[in-house]
Amino acid sequence: MNGGNRMTELATFAGGCFWCMVTPFDRMPGVTKVTSGYTGGHVENPTYEQVCSEMTGHAEAVQIEFDPRVISYEKLLGVFWQQIDPTDSEGQFFDKGQSYRTAVFYHSDEQKLAAQASKAALQASGRFDKPIVTAIVPAGPFYEAEEYHQDYYKKNALRYKMYRKGSGRDAFIRNHWGMRKDETTLRQRLTPLQYEVTQNNATEPPFRNEYWDHKGEGLYVDIVSGEPLFSSKDKFDSSCGWPSFTKPLADAAVKEETDLTHGMVRTEVRSGQGDSHLGHVFNDGPGPDGLRYCINSAAIRFIAKEDLEKEGYREYLSIF
Known part of the structure; x- marks a missing residue:
């Protein structure tokens, strides 16, 4: 064609x-x-x-x-x-x-x-x-x-x-x-905060995390599985103190679960394959769908545009 x-x-x-x-x-x-x-x-x-x-x-x-x-x-x-x-x-x-x-x-x-x-x-x-x-x-x-x-x-x-x-x-x-997780290996690979966030649904402090105001071009991937989750092109400053995105790279990249903890009704966001806790999604974003994916920096890793090919993400270069 x-x-x-x-x-x-x-x-x-x-x-x-x-x-x-x-x-x-x-x-x-x-x-x-x-x-x-x-x-x-x-x-x-x-x-x-x-x-x-x-x-x-x-x-x-x-x-x-x-x-x-x-x-x-x-x-x-x-x-x-x-x-x-x-x-x-x-x-x-x-x-x-x-x-x-x-x-x-x-x-x-x-x-x-x-x-x-x-x-x-x-x-x-x-x-x-x-x-x-x-x-x-x-x-x-x-x-x-x-x-x-x-x-x-x-x-x-x-x-x-x-x-x-x-x-x-x-x-x-x-x-x-789903990713077969070995707790001992994960604890060796991840920092204590990364482990608590991704495996035990913890939340990192706002404004004191790696990517809340990060401006580089590239992908954000699951810190555990490496699966691509978000693009810098969809990142925006929400003034909430955590990295925020208007949408995931693909709908299958994340899954949503109802979260009833802390006396609230929220929608939790988890990675599609690794099943890592990422954060939550809210209906107050600036994009066409009105969504704000509020994500913990400890749950993701940034890969710069110039490093995508050598890290095995060549197909995502077309985004940029």
């Missing part, structure tokens, strides 16, 4: 409910579009109701337009595997039926080989004690889903979060892909 001077490719994945398969890829560097739709069946222009009836042969899927100069197909595959139960041939979580099956729909021989290699590597890793049953099949016609289903997580945020949690997907991902 060639849009002007920009070369993009397509990746198509089925991972159960397509609402839940948009957020892991949306806003990733190099990803230009994520579309929910139907593919793999025999009925032209199917509707959601037809697909759910299990009479069309189609699966709910997402089609991702990406720039391979920024993000590799292999990286997208890695994200895909971490969103699904690849051992379930009956569907995904509490959604059962062939319309909720998992599959990689490849668009080229190169994608086919990459998908086969990643599937074999996952099986050999021993992470799952059952066979990986996710199909790797040629891509066919992709039918865009109804507008109601596009970016559902943005349009119906509360219902989406309740659905994800209730489906069992989040618990499965946490159990199989």
